Amino acid sequence: SSGSSDRSSALIPEDAKVLVAYFSATGNTKSAAQMIADELDADLFEITPTDPYTDDDLDWTNDNSRVVQEHENEDLQDIELTTTEVENWDSYDVVLIGYPIWWGDAAWPVNNFVKNNDFSGKTVIPFCTSSESGIGDSGDHLAEMAGTGDWQKGHRFASDVSEEDVEEWIDSIEED
Numbered sequence: 001s002s003g004s005s006d007r008s009s010a011l012i013p014e015d016a017k018v019l020v021a022y023f024s025a026t027g028n029t030k031s032a033a034q035m036i037a038d039e040l041d042a043d044l045f046e047i048t049p050t051d052p053y054t055d056d057d058l059d060w061t062n063d064n065s066r067v068v069q070e071h072e073n074e075d076l077q078d079i080e081l082t083t084t085e086v087e088n089w090d091s092y093d094v095v096l097i098g099y100p101i102w103w104g105d106a107a108w109p110v111n112n113f114v115k116n117n118d119f120s121g122k123t124v125i126p127f128c129t130s131s132e133s134g135i136g137d138s139g140d141h142l143a144e145m146a147g148t149g150d151w152q153k154g155h156r157f158a159s160d161v162s163e164e165d166v167e168e169w170i171d172s173i174e175e176d
């Protein structure tokens with residue numbers, strides 16, 4: 001194997017303090033986040049809208065549903081969260097941010113979490129789940145909203161993300 005060159009590309013040093021922050025509407029991203037946090041011995045933070053999304057809210061086939069209305073009107077994507085404050089925020093070296101893909105981009109409930117935190121001095125690694133889309137430019141869009149932090153290339157998992165999928169990815173970004 002290529003040995004030291006693999007290690008030098010690792011984004012997460014062994015002694016780093018890691019936070020996994022995520023939004024999940026139907027549990028897939030939550031499942032990925034939990035497995036990632038287990039693998040990395042990281043803390044978990046769930047990004048929760050004050051007004052949670054119901055199944056009806058998420059019906060993208062219904063023009064009158066909440067997500068379709070929000071998708072069609074950017075002003076409606078300013079989603080109030082129960083909190084954006086993470087305990088001991090300053091202590092984290094690395095923040096992973098997880099979200100579902102909605103219409104090819106990051107689900108907008110993560111936006112206010114990203115906008116309201118200062119990522120200065122932190123490595124930020126996006127991840128997503130989707131039924132078929134790639135992660136696309138969603139990480140770049142979030143990096144622009146944040147304006148701070150050393151944002152890295154993100155990773156997309158399938159909706160039915162497995163422990164093997166997570167392990168394989170973590171192996172590629174964690175120091176041995």
Ligand SMILES: Cc1cc2nc3c(=O)[nH]c(=O)nc-3n(C[C@H](O)[C@H](O)[C@H](O)COP(=O)(O)O)c2cc1C
Nearest residue numbers: 024025026027028029100103104129130131132133
């Ligand atoms: C409103 C909405 C829009 C979606 N748009 C896409 C999409 O553009 N591409 C895709 O592959 N999957 C799309 N999906 C599927 C979700 O990305 C996928 O089910 C994801 O795993 C859901 O994560 P969650 O369970 O954490 O909410 C969409 C789902 C919803 C509810």
